[in-house]
Amino acid sequence: MTTNRELTYLDYNASAPLREESLFALQEAYKAAGNASSIHSSGRRARAIIEDARHKIADLIEGNPANVIFTSGASEANVTALSPTWLKNGEPYILTQVFVSSIEHPSVNAGGRFSAQNVQSIPVDEDGRVVVSELRSMLEKLGEDETVLVSVMAANSETGVLQPLQEIGVLVEDMGHILHVDAVQMAGKEPLSMAKIGCNSMSISSHKMGGPQGVGVLVLGKGDFRPIPLLTGGGQESWRRAGTENTAGIAGFAVAAAQSTDPDERARVCGLRDHLEERLYEISPDAVIFGKNVSRLGNTTCFAVEGISAETALINFDLFGVAVSSGSACSSGKVGASHVLLAMGVSESLARGAIRVSLGWATTKDDVEHFLGAWVKIYKRMKLTQKG
Template identity: 50%
Template sequence: MLQVLQGTAKLAKDRVYLDWNATTPLRPEARAAMVAAWDLAGNPSSVHTEGRQARRIVEDARAAVAGALGADSRNVVFTSGGTEANVLALTPGLVRKPGVPARRLIVSAVEHASVLAGGRFAAGDLQVLGVDRDGVVKPDELRVLLAGGEPVLVSVMLANNETGALQPIPELAGIVHDAGGLLHVDAVQALGKISIDIKLLQADLLSISAHKIGGPKGIGALVLANGVAGLDPLLRGGGQELGRRAGTENVPGIAGFGAAVTAAMASLDGMKRVEKLRQRLEAGLRQSSNGLVFAQDVPRLPNTVLFGAPGLRAETAVIGFDLEGIAVSSGSACSSGKVQPSHVLEAMGFGPELTQGAVRLSLGWSTTEADVDRCLEAWRKLSGTLLKHSDETQLERF
């Protein structure tokens, strides 16, 4: 096994990794924090010295996560990742005090699959909110859906995991709160790429995940605003996480999360360099083989490019890039390796010619100009054979 891992690491040096939205490399700070935590024997619920040492690691990480989001530490609930955080958030009966518990759920059409599934709401209590051609929620449509008078929980992601498009969360929060509802924001893809403050966003609940910012896989958090109540635990038993999630805490994972979020916040300005690389990449794609960049006319994450072209098939493109030594993906990477038409592009109004052929390129803190140039060189090489046809009339803004 060690030889296999060493061989993989050696191979990675010869490759270009452009799938940072799927997961990120583990930061050295996170690795060191996890190793230190593994050396502790104590259970964080124990009152002896060893237990208090473990508890200190958990609470220091909780404070780091809270500080990164402008939240109170007591409102950070550690979970197994973003999906669990989303499902935990989508709980019937949530309430902003003083208020009436929410009994209905509205989600945008471009949400992550864990949100589109509706959490613990019954299918009949779920409504889907449409988006415009750039994948941005329509505020007027939200007002219409909220007009029924019944308290509602609304879930809209801060940044789309495929296009990178940013939603006008403060505006949407105002609409939701005026109607007496609550707003959950899936911020998994945004954390570490843009500044996030739960108070400025006016969100009631935020979901985040460690492995998107250089932390370990398998740890995330749901962060609540002050005054939010009625959170029904998914896991019951012990009193961990103030009774909101039972089970002994994943101390090494939490330690890695805390170290990763601290490092990510310290290097947030580095996203300006990444954005310039993204712009360089987009310019090259537009100049080569009729590439179309989606959601390019709205604010986006600094690192994300979703592009396609008539005739392109995503599964073939991903394999082609991989053979050229470049890791990319087809939209979301959360479908057990399956390459499927993009539900995000479908919601944006694009037809099968493009929804089946969208390729996502996402950059990170170690991406270089050479990486971008190599990707563009590979695309120029591949495009001639990957594109079955290229009708110039289809390249208008559909």
């Protein structure tokens, strides 16, 4: 079953391959010594790289460069934002609860620094979109002296479904609460404006858009309003995140952020995704594509066929030299029923068969055809097994 063909990588939502230009920026930064906190020329060079990166990343989301805080990744950024204490003009601002959508990434679902009893789940509809009327009802039930943090992702990593962020942003602001947006999957794949959403903070990850792993950002909204730092003990990032900045990683991140804004690249990837789905239905008419009736990321397809196990399918794809993922993978490596799909009302048996295909900057039509060729064989073999 194995072939000599190079691996077809279609798991960009897990981690995109490093862009060549980002690799070059990394290498150049690694060649030079220097701590960005030092005042000599080497330190000033490192500082210039970091400050230039702030502007490129802010441009990606229409944010303020001064409000870009570099972190070790989006999980750290999320946990930093999900704090029961923020600072408003330097004074403590207490948040009593956190409301998170039922389809969030584990770093958000866990509630960050809030205690478990102060974490509430916002329901989603059958398409995986937050039910805004339910969120409104939850906010209306709060006491007059309660202020909460609402955390809703921009786009889901499994289904690619986009959330009604502007509607949510207006609601949360009008009712006097705080909004955090995990934009890890959407940044660089779709136009994204922090200003239009009106959120108080947003998290982004470098490696989802072809930058290096191990670097991300938390971007703050307008005004002197921020969560208390997660990491303390140093004055880096204007006292908002202690620890020497990852200058090389930040350099690679900035290049990836700038390149991911190319509309031609986005349109090309979306065209490949549409072709994949059209052929997927021709091969397997009983396939269910999750979230297909609403706005989704142009690179993502999450599908399942009743009775076909994702775990078995993924093993077969790997033998054919195709890297895709399941809707949800447990830490043990076993494929479980996706909490995202279950929250959408998908049956557990169908959710256990979910396969996610995610494309990106280096994906070619040949890659898509290789995937489809492997799926033809896997589908036929597994359907025959069902009948037997």
